[in-house]
Amino acid sequence: MEALMAVVIGTLTALGVWLILRERTFPVVLGLTLLSYAVNLFLFGMGRLTMGRPPVIAAGAPGYADPLPQALVLTAIVIGFAMTAFVVTLALKARAELGDDRVDAGEGDGEP
């Protein structure tokens, strides 16, 4: 399972980085989203991968899963979700105001 997890995180990260380097806003937003998925899985994996164990110390259970990374991931998901919503809105605003959806345009344009 570790190998599968590592491959998934690696693929998501690579795709995310590749998309962030694109020149239009939509792929960049998708890239940020994929990267945040990769980060969330990575954080989750940092509590070690366990199957069928409760996140508390319980009598009779074979062990426990580390609850802290789960709390961290929950926070990161909420923050990542809000940030994605914000960046989508901003990309739409930029599309409306700038007349194109390029993120790589030079500094000089639109100078007052």
Place this chain on the structure above:
Amino acid sequence: MSHLPIAPILVPLLAGALMLLLPRQGLRRALGIAAVVAQLGLALALLERTADGTSLVYALGAWPAPFGIVLVADRLAAWLLVTAALVALCALLYALRGEDDAGPHFHALYQWQLLGLNGAFLTGDLFNLFVSFEILLIASYALLLHGAPSPARTRAGLHFVVVNLLGSSLFLIAVGTLYGVLGTLNMADLAVKVAATPPESVGLVRAAGLLLFGVFALKAALLPLHLWLPAGYARTGAPVAALFAIMTKVGAYSILRVFVPIFGPGAGPLADLAQPWLLPLALATLAAGALGALAATGLRRQVAYLVVASVGSLLTAFGLGSAAGIAAGLYYLPHSTFAAAALFLLADIIAKGRGDLGDRLDPGPAVPGAVTLGALFFVLAVAMVGLPPLSGFLGKALTLKAALGHAMLPWVIGVVLVAGLCALIALARTGSLLFYRAEPWSEPAPGPNAWVLAPVLGLVALILGLTLFAGPLSDLTLAMAGDLLDPAAQGRAVLGQGAL
């Protein structure tokens, strides 16, 4: 357990939330000013309580560290809180003359920006540092874009947001790796655990530490990650730019908090992790900022590059690694924040007075009230460049004194002095263009009134205060540097006596 350490977080949180319910702008303004004044009072109270070196530890939910989340207020955190509250008060007073009317939620966003800043200064936990960064960033994204729609501002805002979101992802990867290897995110606990990293994990922890350094360097606008700053700061509203003068300092503060007690001299196999990078990059940032100020074609862009240069000076002092160097940087930190904020506000007053010319550095008619504005510009230029007799000079002199005996002494002296000269030439050229070579007005126009100038004058008075009380204040910063270099004392306060 005193509740004082959490108060600077609760006040802006509740004030910002309450503002969403207030129907009238007048009420929001009054509440905004009251909340910032309250934060200033709380910050001063914290500084007074911690000035003797005590660390006030606040365990949220009374869960003891390192299992629960703690806030740690020591004199360094209080010093930054006071600086932030003072800048916020002056910038908010300036915003009241109409900048805050461009959107209904300016004051709420302003309070949440302060919430993030105060949280970042007070946190004793690496994950909460991340959360505070996100709070201050999401408020800053909205504040940066606040005001009349302008394509240039939107473009700069988009770049700022994407770059910072990428930084946040890297931050989480670093935090996750540290937790995965060391099993803790409490800063005091990390200082103990990093020093005892098992040999097989040293590489992983080193990677995570350097990743954190990259993230903080991005927030502090350290070369080559400084490019977001001039574009963003030059195009946002003046009070927002003035408040943002403290934002790069959050990155510098985080570098100090993580790379001195945790990855500092006492970290065993990982000792002085960021030291080989920090000083050369800081010097390069200083040089790049000074050159950018020389090349700028607009006053606000010039000030933004001077902010980059001041980050360079600040991190040069921190990069020396000695107590004297860190203390010099901590003395220089409020000074550079006040000077940059005042220059952003003054640049806005000048740009408004010049009509269509705005802040472009082209010859044109004189600004109304040119004598007053010129005098203020002169004083602030002296402060920003670091000429005697103001506190900028003292900060730079302390830095150079701390650099004596350092292996990179020739580089430090050369870059700091030449960059100072470049900034001096840049500001002298701007001043003569704006105030000497200006064509006289055909009919005299009224200059800006006292209310407009009051925030700038307040910031100048703070710089004078820093200069007059340089002795006791530099003693205080030296004590803060001592605390950072001896993390065991704070570790005992956070983790309890038996933990070490």
